[in-house]
Amino acid sequence: MAQVRLPDGTIINAPDGTTVQGIAEQIGSGLARVAIAGEVDGVRVDLSTAVSGEVAVKIITAKNEEGLEIIRHSCGHIMAEAICSIWPEAKLVYGPTVRDGFYYDIDLGEAITPEDFAKIEAKMVEIIKADKPFARIELGRQEALGRVSGSVYKTDNIERAEGDVLSFYCQGDFEDLCRGPHVPSTGKIDHKAVKIMSVAGAYWHGDASKQMLQRVYGTAWANKKELKAYLFRIEEAKKRDHRVLGKQMDLFSFHKEGPGFAFLHPKGMVIWNEVIDYWRSVHTKYDYGEIKTPIILDQGLWKKSGHWDNYKENMYFTTVDDVDYAIKPMNCPGGLLVYKANKHSYREFPIRMAELGLVHRYESSGQLHGLVRVRQFTQDDAHIFCKPDQIESEIIGVIELVQELYSAFGFKDYHIELSTMPEKRIGSDEIWETATAALRAALERKGLEFQINEGDGAFYGPKIDFHIEDCLQRSWQLGTIQLDFSMPERFELVYTDKDNTEKTPVMIHRAILGSLERFMGILIEHFGGNMPLWLAPEQMRVLPISDKTADYADVIYNKLRDAGMRCTVDCSPEKIGAKIAKAHGDKVGYMLVAGPQEAENGTVSVRMRGSKESKTVKIDELIAIAKGKIADKALELEF
């Protein structure tokens, strides 16, 4: 007899060899109907898997996240079969699940286009309706290799797979090498909850020197309602896209005369400047000095710093008076020269030099993306020079600064990565080891969770990166803390220590918002353009009911301007409803309706962005409230 322990702790008995499906039936016929896979002792298996002895079993349904993943994986196979039936010459490569869906990499001479999606979907519906069972076949390594003979991709997959037993899954005549598990039959998928989303190129094994494959993306959900909800979420996310909002709100633009170079408009500059003002105040508090270094510097400097050898392909160059210059891609060499301008004592340490440095990095055209991936950007950079025994406390100080800055913008969700020694690098292995250990120690001291990103450090040192997600759930790096023992040595930086000898300082490179351009893009998406009052390009707009109260509107406007509010008046001949709609479209924080009633009492009727109600307040009262919200960096407008 098998003793089966269920997730809630109950034990049920079943004859040895009972399948997971059988267990589900024993629990209840309803569960058996919706079961799509199982988990035996923590391992996901097909419903047809037999159990015996003492085991823990969990039944997976479409309601579980695991269930959805299995559905998506099975959908990948169904899509693969559909594609192969349309293009028999298609060679399948690899088809995993991803967040919200799945993809399949396919090698096919002919290009698959969005016009083909309907055809693929129709074929998939046909396969689903045929309710073909998924059958698992297990083979030894040699037999498996024999079974896929002729397919370079599948042979490669087998060579990369671990273990001696490899499995194949068949649905009817279609067969694919696959770890599984799968739904019991294609009919378990709701054909109304599946959709082909896009097709794009992808290198085999992500290697640019390898063949370009076609990657077809699909999504699958438990039912039609969830699919619709997902598609709705995507549409909503697109409305928050900073490129869309940037145009709509007149914040910035791009032009073909400078691809990858953002042009900031007056309203965009308001956000930019507010961010910087706040940034400066926090840096003053954390005892940073600020410097500014040139954008164009002699090429020799970049050879000395190692950028020439390690970063040249991302740099811009220019020649004037027969002298070769580089446009800076990083601020550190300039910062080093500032350090070298004076002699330093250990008593000054740590020296924290911040710089809002404008850098240029050549990025190949395919990777440009609005404000978040550009060729020219301003880093909120800083270089900290300190003694080795100050490293940990300095790193901790930066982490605290990161947390303070992010929370002011309402960013609570970010993840941290620790990147280690890359292939292209300067400095000895011992130095890398010490530096990496120091970063790790600081993170652990702060009790922060982080993941290791092997081989992804900067060429001069390991780094801690802070990532947040945009509205389309793409992850973007913001802050970075990089430890560098090499650059100070190369530039022969010294300080006089207590014992009156000259020693080499340690250098910490760090950026918190990362790129101000990227940060602005993420801010726009984060707030959906509805900026908190302190960041809003237009904090308030006075809306006179008609020309009759135009004079009163001007009085209010002047008072607000005098109080330092960013404010305009809408004196167009529109009706008040139209003015309100327009102001909402422009994402103005407070809409101040001014009619005869208000004029008589010295008040305005305040309508808040996003709200249908309004409140009547005295002008001075409004100013006091707004000033309070701005000073507190309040995220909400309500009062």
Place this chain on the structure above:
RNA sequence: GCCAAAGUAGCUCAACGGUAGAGCACUGGUUUUGUAAACCAGCGGUUGUGGGUUCGAUUCCCACCUUUGGCCCCA
């Protein structure tokens, strides 16, 4: 950079071998308006750029530029 798609008025989109059209915005007029868009009229385009095919190209073909979705890379 690679694979694919797209580029039409300031913006969002139609038309798809035969004189390029709408809404919003803008300008003028009517309306003097009370909380998410009053009405009328007008202005606005060498259809991304350059070649080619054709009697004729926005439409078909080629190249380039830019953008979009991915891949690789990265702040």
